[in-house]
Amino acid sequence: MSTGERTSSLTELARLGFSALSESAEMLDELATALDVPRGDLLRAAAAAADPDGALLALTRIARRDAQPVRAVHSDPQGWRSLWALLGASTGFAEFFLRRPDEVAQLAGAGLGLPSPETLREEMLDAIGAEDGFAAEGGEEAWVRLRVRYRRLLARIAAFDLLHPDPLEVMPDIAARLADAAGAALEASLAIARTRVSRGAAGASLFPAEQVARTNLAIIGMGKAGARELNYVSDVDVIFVAGADDDTLAKIGESRVVDIATRLAVQTMRGISGAEIEPPLWEVDANLRPEGKQGALVRTLGSHLSYYDRWAKSWEFQALLKARPLAGDAALGEQYVAALAPKVWTSAARENFVDSVQRMRERVTDHIPAEEVSVQIKLGPGGIRDVEFTVQLLQLVHGLTDDRIRQRGTLPALEALASEGYIGRAEASAFSRDYRALRVLEHRMQLRHLRRTHLMPRTPDELRVLARATGLAETGERVWQTWEAIKREVRDIHVRLFYRPLLSAVASLPEAERSLSPAQAHDRLAAIGFTDPAGALRHIGALTSGLSRKATIQRHLMPVMIRWFADGVDPDYGLLAFRRISERLGDTPWFLRMLRDSSGAAESLTRVLSGSRYVGELMEWIPESAAWLDDPDLLRPRSGLALQEEARAIQTRHDNADDAMRAVRALRRRELLRTAMAAILGTLTIEELADALTTITEVTIQATLRAVRRDVLEPEDAPLDFSVIAMGRFGGAELGFGSDADVMYVYRPNGIDPERAARKALQLVGALRQYSEDHRAPLDLDAGLRPEGRNGPLARSLDAFEEYYRRWSLSWEAQALLRARGVAGSVKLITAFTGLANEVRYPAAPDPAGLREIKRIKARVENERLPQGADPARHLKLGPGGLSDVEWLVQLLQLQYAHTVPALRTTSTTVALTAARDAGIVPEADAARLFEAWRLASRLRSANTLLSGQTSDVLPTDRKKLDGIGRLLEYPPRSATQVEEDWLRTARRARRSFERLFYG
Known part of the structure; x- marks a missing residue:
């Protein structure tokens, strides 16, 4: 040229x-x-x-x-x-x-052209060879085909979108097709799930195919999926509903139907979101279900209705506004939507409904990280959420009496609100235009890397690409200016509509609803500490009404029990939980007798229920546990030997892994509940608590491994050694409530073909993770501390571990090994691995560069791993003086001195700290401060989980929650300030010792 x-x-x-x-x-x-x-x-x-x-x-x-x-x-x-x-x-x-x-x-x-909804469904089902609701096969390859076909269809939708001359005009059609594609993908994944559940992932039968075929599972789309306004890469919010015809229910029972449907739901979610050769599509999010993450993944329609009738909060009805059958059994899905629609459209009549929705929107804005506020397309002021919250609030309030505005989609609802005169046409037109533009910006940003994001780009090059991709402006600078103008207009309309005083007046609760109970009783309950006295009166009425013996006994007991509940942390929840347990136990003679004759047990029951949602939720599933309160010996954690014997007996009784693991999960939940109740009643030290939780986890993993070995390995695989190595707090036998179980997996072929051994080891890992899943009491087997972290193979041979540690091991990996401890599998392999680990974690000559690197990593962890917006001083794990400070210091000392100080060769943080003190490595005063901080942080973390039922590493700022934590730690009532000051003072002292010893 x-x-x-x-x-x-x-x-x-x-x-x-x-x-x-x-x-x-x-x-x-x-x-x-x-x-x-x-x-x-x-x-x-x-x-x-x-x-x-x-x-x-x-x-x-x-x-x-x-x-x-x-x-x-x-x-x-x-x-x-x-x-x-x-x-x-x-x-x-x-x-x-x-x-x-x-x-x-x-x-x-x-x-x-855009593929039609029918085409999307047909293509997705064709990709997996679906017939009569079942896929041709249920292996991982089917999931890969599903994901590849989905992305093929997604490419067609995106090409149409990108080449259309007016992206704003076509945005609703694109969003609708994305929702249709998501529904088709879920349909296909459900077909694969039916095959997997009926045949088993490794060929073993889990449930008879006939029972699986006759079990109905409706997948209800929520949020944007339900409204057919989905993004390119968005969490797809769903709710699962199980059902079956009368003949099936009569033959196998409702419980069996729910079990099958739950397994189908889990496998369906894995098919979309699980880690496979082809990357996941998007997250299937079932957290909008009744009771959120703590609730059952799948319920029957009747169970759903019971929950929404009794316990649902206002925001849950707002979430249901967009509910739509998305996949699975369409008739069951329509029944669900039809049954809940009246509840949705009367929810605005609840007390303080409008205020609660307004506060919810403000909380969303308040929780945006400071550095993201200026680039948030979705959540920030003037963003997508301002439009959606405004439209939904107007719908719910005026939809009480006007069914013409009861629409799922944001844009159709906006049009209906304008047509019926609830908002001006100019405002509706501006809102519609701006909403479309914001969604197009969001779509293009998600298309860029096919990742979920709601942030505008910050670099000139990326802004230039965004401008060309959207057609909203000619240059990057102009597209930013256009966005800023849109935000200002959206925010102005949102503030004017969302905070209209008229909304509260329209939605105000009629006074007549309070006529359920005498005003004096209402006032009395409020005076002694119930925040929802009307609700308390309803619970009391349900417990004491009627002529049964149970009602008679409860009428006598209720006045004193109400006082005990009022003395607790959360009287309202305690009473609610008590009602649920009473209904589950019915007229059980021992329960009524215990309540009447054992005042100590009745008072303890009120204490654990009003003090802990964690306990209350587990007791609802295991109501017979109330009997433990009448016998102190039954509240002591059972020994590891006793649990092992029970777990082995379970395996003897059950022929397949599914049945065995159902019993093992029940064992684990039961022992977690026993330990939690004992902790709340003050019968366990923090060391005994950690030991009990560690034992429960070990026995669960051991039982699971025995069960899956029997299903996964064939006779010729018998020589294969496989072991589970505990890491982190699990390895140190220092678990608290809500702690993950950090693990590594090691195997030794013992003459088996290496490729087959590796494949079987990974199958064992997959089965371990599958069968350890428990949505009622989650057990997360986290292998993130393995060599190369999350980029490394899930399981390695012993030789591969040895080769890796010899050639490529990093300082943090040697540090991680300090708490490595074999807990399940081949004893010989555990012994060999421990010997290998000892060579790495107890070096004869510490590497100065490695020690410096650990110090550098610690500083980086403090700067980068703290959650956005979290106050470091309140973070019990990563904050100054927290668990991380103590543990990293101890581990640094072990790397330096364990070769010459044998007492330091332990996986326990506290034992090692004591050894360092006794050896004169750590001054006694510093050791005391560090131990006090570690112990208090551990107690606060567990108390926080017990109180709320949710895991958190942050000491709450809410005074009521702080007081509740204090009560669990045996502080007197109203000690929120004392709890806070004790932690901050203890952490400050420990931090000073840490900095001197770690960096000095």
């Missing part, structure tokens, strides 16, 4: 939007040669690319791997434009096509 031709070529590239002109010219030459087409032909669709440089680079990389699919799509003008548009807007699609070059050819002949 002559100099003049080259100059002309570069000018053409610049005109088309290329930036790296020389590099792009060279890639064009390479691509033209690879495809055997004229160089100029390649650029005929380049103008469709928001980032032409990125598109050309991706095209070249794909062609290097396989030129044929690129050549095929080049021959189709529309397909060629689609490919340039996709690669120029999305590095995520570039990575997909590079992984799977054959998928490029699918763009040829596809046209530019």
